[in-house]
Amino acid sequence: MQNISEKILDVATKGFALAGYDGTSLSAIAKEVGIKKPSLLYHYPSKEQLRSAVLNRVFEHWNDELPRILKLATSGEDRFNGLLNEIVRFFVTDPNRARLVMREMLDRPDHLSASMEDYLGPYITILSDYIQKGVERGEVRKDVQPRAYVLHVIQMVVGGVATASSIGATSIEDHVSEIVRIARSSLFVDTPQFQKTELSEEKNNG
Amino acid sequence: MQNISEKILDVATKGFALAGYDGTSLSAIAKEVGIKKPSLLYHYPSKEQLRSAVLNRVFEHWNDELPRILKLATSGEDRFNGLLNEIVRFFVTDPNRARLVMREMLDRPDHLSASMEDYLGPYITILSDYIQKGVERGEVRKDVQPRAYVLHVIQMVVGGVATASSIGATSIEDHVSEIVRIARSSLFVDTPQFQKTELSEEKNNG
DNA sequence: CCTACCGATCGGTAGG
DNA sequence: CCTACCGATCGGTAGG
Numbered sequence: 001m002q003n004i005s006e007k008i009l010d011v012a013t014k015g016f017a018l019a020g021y022d023g024t025s026l027s028a029i030a031k032e033v034g035i036k037k038p039s040l041l042y043h044y045p046s047k048e049q050l051r052s053a054v055l056n057r058v059f060e061h062w063n064d065e066l067p068r069i070l071k072l073a074t075s076g077e078d079r080f081n082g083l084l085n086e087i088v089r090f091f092v093t094d095p096n097r098a099r100l101v102m103r104e105m106l107d108r109p110d111h112l113s114a115s116m117e118d119y120l121g122p123y124i125t126i127l128s129d130y131i132q133k134g135v136e137r138g139e140v141r142k143d144v145q146p147r148a149y150v151l152h153v154i155q156m157v158v159g160g161v162a163t164a165s166s167i168g169a170t171s172i173e174d175h176v177s178e179i180v181r182i183a184r185s186s187l188f189v190d191t192p193q194f195q196k197t198e199l200s201e202e203k204n205n206g
Numbered sequence: 207m208q209n210i211s212e213k214i215l216d217v218a219t220k221g222f223a224l225a226g227y228d229g230t231s232l233s234a235i236a237k238e239v240g241i242k243k244p245s246l247l248y249h250y251p252s253k254e255q256l257r258s259a260v261l262n263r264v265f266e267h268w269n270d271e272l273p274r275i276l277k278l279a280t281s282g283e284d285r286f287n288g289l290l291n292e293i294v295r296f297f298v299t300d301p302n303r304a305r306l307v308m309r310e311m312l313d314r315p316d317h318l319s320a321s322m323e324d325y326l327g328p329y330i331t332i333l334s335d336y337i338q339k340g341v342e343r344g345e346v347r348k349d350v351q352p353r354a355y356v357l358h359v360i361q362m363v364v365g366g367v368a369t370a371s372s373i374g375a376t377s378i379e380d381h382v383s384e385i386v387r388i389a390r391s392s393l394f395v396d397t398p399q400f401q402k403t404e405l406s407e408e409k410n411n412g
Numbered sequence: 413c414c415t416a417c418c419g420a421t422c423g424g425t426a427g428g
Numbered sequence: 429c430c431t432a433c434c435g436a437t438c439g440g441t442a443g444g
Binding site for chain 2: 020023099103104105106109110112113116143144145148149151152156158159160162163166167168169175178179181182183186
């Protein structure tokens with residue numbers, strides 16, 4: 001049994017993701033939590049502050065996870081697989097995270113730009129540098145624009161998961177496996193043998 | 207000077223794209239058009255019908271344009287360039303079109319899925335068949351999943367343009383040129399010499 | 413194309 | 429954590 005503040009965050013995340021911020025009333029959130037609106041406003045003093053709390057929780061995951069993955073990985077190939085697998089896993093596990101981020105990009109582009117810079121900025125720079133080194137080593141295509149590439153791959157995963165249900169996607173696993181293929185084959189000079197992602201291994205073992 | 211129904215559509219498109227359907231009131235739309243709310247409701251009898259009219263206008267463009275492009279193009283390479291250039295041009299010309307489609311995917315996934323099937327379904331199938339033929343000719347990578355590939359490229363353009371302002375994108379032209387590179391290099395077996403898109407040619411000439 | 417109005421719902425507060 | 433209430437705004441209608 002989780003505490004009420006966390007339960008409010010869970011319910012609000014689902015509501016904001018599926019119906020949007022304007023489309024989700026505080027009364028509706030409170031009702032699903034099992035309390036009344038004024039009680040909810042004791043935990044989060046305004047709807048805007050609830051919105052921030054919901055979004056920050058999504059971003060904080062990456063603050064914990066990104067350094068761990070980057071330390072584990074050694075080769076460029078390892079890093080690519082580790083990072084992309086974790087990004088895919090995170091959003092496929094709960095597609096509402098992807099919908100939430102996508103809506104926030106549309107609703108408050110400037111605010112989200114600042115949050116991304118705070119939470120992900122340093123890592124995007126590190127990744128861009130890795131890619132640049134890959135170019136020098138001859139492993140990565142020369143015409144890659146490192147920073148734009150990283151942003152587009154993130155966008156492709158988030159957007160692909162968020163909109164999978166609006167596009168007659170057969171299965172979410174097949175759908176994202178093509179994203180992984182596109183990302184890999186447009187990055188490396190010579191596409192390696194097809195290598196299973198952790199996700200598809202889990203699927204085959206399960 | 208356009209007629210009032212069209213002006214309402216223009217203003218509503220901008221509003222729905224930037225602030226969302228729930229975030230744009232009929233009074234606000236009417237005010238910007240220069241009339242009052244009841245007058246607006248004479249042209250579009252409900253907010254939902256205005257929403258449909260706005261969305262249909264975006265889709266109808268493709269009903270006119272897609273057959274034209276497919277007829278013009280002869281080689282697979284031509285078709286790829288022609289189509290991708292037109293998709294990019296359409297959404298970069300007015301990014302609100304991209305934001306609108308993205309929001310609709312999130313707000314009403316089932317409804318948009320049906321609209322996409324109606325307007326684009328046949329063409330997506332045709333494109334998938336072309337890609338399959340390219341595989342047989344040895345021009346296209348064997349591990350491409352044709353239908354998923356097409357959907358992801360569309361999604362990458364729409365999502366990339368819609369969220370360009372939320373991502374510290376330097377210039378929209380550089381941003382989309384990396385999308386074109388990713389799409390091309392992940393499709394063809396042997397990436398051709400870098401070939402300018404019509405968009406970047408216009409930029410260089412202008 | 414307008415004024416005037418409807419019930420419903422919104423985010424938030426008072427006060428306990 | 430609640431009941432009771434606030435002004436503002438929503439989509440939509442009546443009637444001209």
